[in-house]
Amino acid sequence: MVRKKKVVRKRGEKMKKINKIGSCFLAVIVLFAFTSIVIADVSNIEVTWYVPGDTSFSYDLAGAETEIVFAPSGQNFNNQSMRSQTSAIPGLNISNDGNKAIKINATFADAWYASGIANFNMSIAPTDNSTRYYWTNANETTSNQTIASSIAQGSYEEWWIWSSGTGVTESAEGADKSTFRLTSSSA
Amino acid sequence: MAHTKKKAKIIVAVVVLCFIGTASAIIFTSSENESFLDMIQQKKGEPRYDYTGGSELFPVEFREKVWNNITGDFRPNYPNMTNEEYAWIFGNLPPFPEDFFSITELVYEGKIADFSRITEEYWKQPEFYTAWFSLYEPKYLRNNPGSWCPEGYGCFPLIKEGYVDKGVTMRIDTFFRTGFAVEAYQGLILRPYMPKEAKNVMGNTLFEQSDSVEKYFNYHITNPDNAIFTSFKDSISSNNVLEKDWFTVLEPTYSLILDKYGNFVQYQGFPEDWVQIVTLEIDVAPDTPTGDYVFAFKIEEPCYHINQEFYYSIDHEYYGSKYNPVGRMFKTDIPHFQLILHVQ
Numbered sequence: 285m286v287r288k289k290k291v292v293r294k295r296g297e298k299m300k301k302i303n304k305i306g307s308c309f310l311a312v313i314v315l316f317a318f319t320s321i322v323i324a325d326v327s328n329i330e331v332t333w334y335v336p337g338d339t340s341f342s343y344d345l346a347g348a349e350t351e352i353v354f355a356p357s358g359q360n361f362n363n364q365s366m367r368s369q370t371s372a373i374p375g376l377n378i379s380n381d382g383n384k385a386i387k388i389n390a391t392f393a394d395a396w397y398a399s400g401i402a403n404f405n406m407s408i409a410p411t412d413n414s415t416r417y418y419w420t421n422a423n424e425t426t427s428n429q430t431i432a433s434s435i436a437q438g439s440y441e442e443w444w445i446w447s448s449g450t451g452v453t454e455s456a457e458g459a460d461k462s463t464f465r466l467t468s469s470s471a
Numbered sequence: 472m473a474h475t476k477k478k479a480k481i482i483v484a485v486v487v488l489c490f491i492g493t494a495s496a497i498i499f500t501s502s503e504n505e506s507f508l509d510m511i512q513q514k515k516g517e518p519r520y521d522y523t524g525g526s527e528l529f530p531v532e533f534r535e536k537v538w539n540n541i542t543g544d545f546r547p548n549y550p551n552m553t554n555e556e557y558a559w560i561f562g563n564l565p566p567f568p569e570d571f572f573s574i575t576e577l578v579y580e581g582k583i584a585d586f587s588r589i590t591e592e593y594w595k596q597p598e599f600y601t602a603w604f605s606l607y608e609p610k611y612l613r614n615n616p617g618s619w620c621p622e623g624y625g626c627f628p629l630i631k632e633g634y635v636d637k638g639v640t641m642r643i644d645t646f647f648r649t650g651f652a653v654e655a656y657q658g659l660i661l662r663p664y665m666p667k668e669a670k671n672v673m674g675n676t677l678f679e680q681s682d683s684v685e686k687y688f689n690y691h692i693t694n695p696d697n698a699i700f701t702s703f704k705d706s707i708s709s710n711n712v713l714e715k716d717w718f719t720v721l722e723p724t725y726s727l728i729l730d731k732y733g734n735f736v737q738y739q740g741f742p743e744d745w746v747q748i749v750t751l752e753i754d755v756a757p758d759t760p761t762g763d764y765v766f767a768f769k770i771e772e773p774c775y776h777i778n779q780e781f782y783y784s785i786d787h788e789y790y791g792s793k794y795n796p797v798g799r800m801f802k803t804d805i806p807h808f809q810l811i812l813h814v815q
Contacts, residue, residue, distance in 0.1 A: 326640045326752065328585075328587065328642050329635055329643045329812070330584075330634060331586075331631050331632065332633055332634060333522070333581070334581060334584060334628045334630060334632065335522045335523060335581075335631075335672060336528060336530075336578060336579045336580075336581055336629075337523075337528045337627075337628060337630070337672055338625055338626070338627045338628070338629060339625050339626075339629060339803050339805065339807055340602070340624060340648065340650055340807075341624075341625065341650060341801065341803070342623025342624075342650030342652065342653055343621075344618040344619060345618060345619065345620075345621060346617065347617065348619050349619075350655070368617075368618075370617065372617065373615065373617035373618055374618070377615075379602075379610070379623070379650070379651065380602060381606065381623060381651050382625055383602060384528050437529045437602050437605070438601070438602035438603075440609070463800070464800060465802060467802045467803065467804055468801070468803050468804065469674050469803070469804035469805070470674055470805075
């Protein structure tokens with residue numbers, strides 16, 4: 285009688301074990317089924333063609349500038365160099381880090397805010413009388429000029445920058461700033 | 472006892488049923504994929520548009536594999552590069568694979584459409600990007616100490632073309648990288664959008680699309696996640712990061728490490744994640760008209776409140792004057808990445 289009870293208890297424990305294993309297995313299966321449905325839902329777009337091109341760029345500014353800044357000592361200045369620029373250090377240097385030749389266009393996004401600024405000049409040589417590209421305070425500020433017709437992949441171009449003005453006063457933070465915009469496109 | 476037996480039988484039956492169900496679901500799904508792949512195969516071979524417009528794209532500069540004793544892998548032997556320079560320029564990158572140039576050549580020939588097959592050992596090497604061989608000397612070995620590089624980035628590849636069915640959710644990847652020898656921590660917002668026109672490499676219009684097509688798609692960047700933005704967004708009063716955007720601060724690819732007194736300690740080259748996979752996920756509505764659509768990435772300058780966080784913060788890492796919010800001064804006339812998607 286005691287033996288029978290023990291056998292029954294053992295069978296009961298076995299069943300419990302089967303139940304536990306079964307439940308775990310069921311949980312795993314359900315989880316697996318759910319995951320496979322989710323995976324099947326979001327897949328990668330099948331790419332049928334791609335262009336192995338790259339328009340990466342980088343540019344350097346003189347010193348540690350993050351913008352083109354002029355810091356004249358007075359209100360009147362003539363061919364004032366961009367801050368931190370020297371004959372050995374160009375104000376701006378654009379590198380073509382991509383794999384196709386690019387041209388660079390430059391313009392001001394809007395009219396100059398500071399009054400008295402006469403011009404903004406750029407050259408690929410460090411002497412101010414070699415100016416090649418210029419914007420004046422007339423109606424040319426937003427004229428788009430090609431400052432580099434072709435920079436080959438892996439090459440760079442350097443520019444020196446100056447500005448002249450008369451009676452220019454420093455205004456509140458940001459008020460005398462204008463947005464100079466460089467746009468690269470395929471050469 | 473009988474009850475327990477019954478319960479066990481039911482569980483076994485359910486398990487078997489689930490197993491059969493799952494197996495048939497898998498078979499059904501894969502057969503669906505096969506038919507989809509068959510369909511794609513039929514359409515492969517010719518691009519839908521003249522994407523290059525006759526412009527010349529330079530391939531990778533192929534080099535024969537040669538063991539490099541200094542780096543202990545197959546990285547090219549650069550003339551005039553010292554052991555120290557190898558260490559600081561490439562030290563944080565994965566080992567250079569033996570078959571690097573043969574695989575990379577296939578990528579530039581357009582033969583490897585599935586970019587998930589290429590591991591980071593390939594696309595994290597600067598040699599993967601063709602301009603490297605011309606720029607490593609002026610930018611890394613002879614860097615001008617009188618200037619610095621506050622901005623530079625780009626994507627590879629430039630354009631991808633793909634097909635999808637209506638009513639599905641799909642993903643597409645591109646490599647987004649920092650430019651060579653960038654010295655700033657660049658704060659930027661990468662924004663997916665549907666431009667008014669698809670453009671080829673020359674900037675010519677391939678096709679136009681109206682703003683009204685936006686209603687058929689729900690799209691956002693899912694990878695990398697927005698961990699940096701999430702860490703501070705609740706502490707600022709406003710921001711210009713949209714749900715679909717990715718805000719990031721790209722680490723410099725060239726730095727001078729200084730001690731607390733400002734004395735030079737060492738140079739540092741490419742950080743581990745200087746190239747990242749960016750994933751765009753797109754839900755295509757079931758009622759989307761059959762046709763071609765274009766998606767692209769653009770760079771947006773972070774707003775004033777975000778920038779303040781990185782000039783100075785008490786909540787997380789900040790970069791002071793080495794932080795530079797980018798996306799204002801320099802633009803490209805075509806997006807850094809475009810997806811031409813044909814919905815059928």
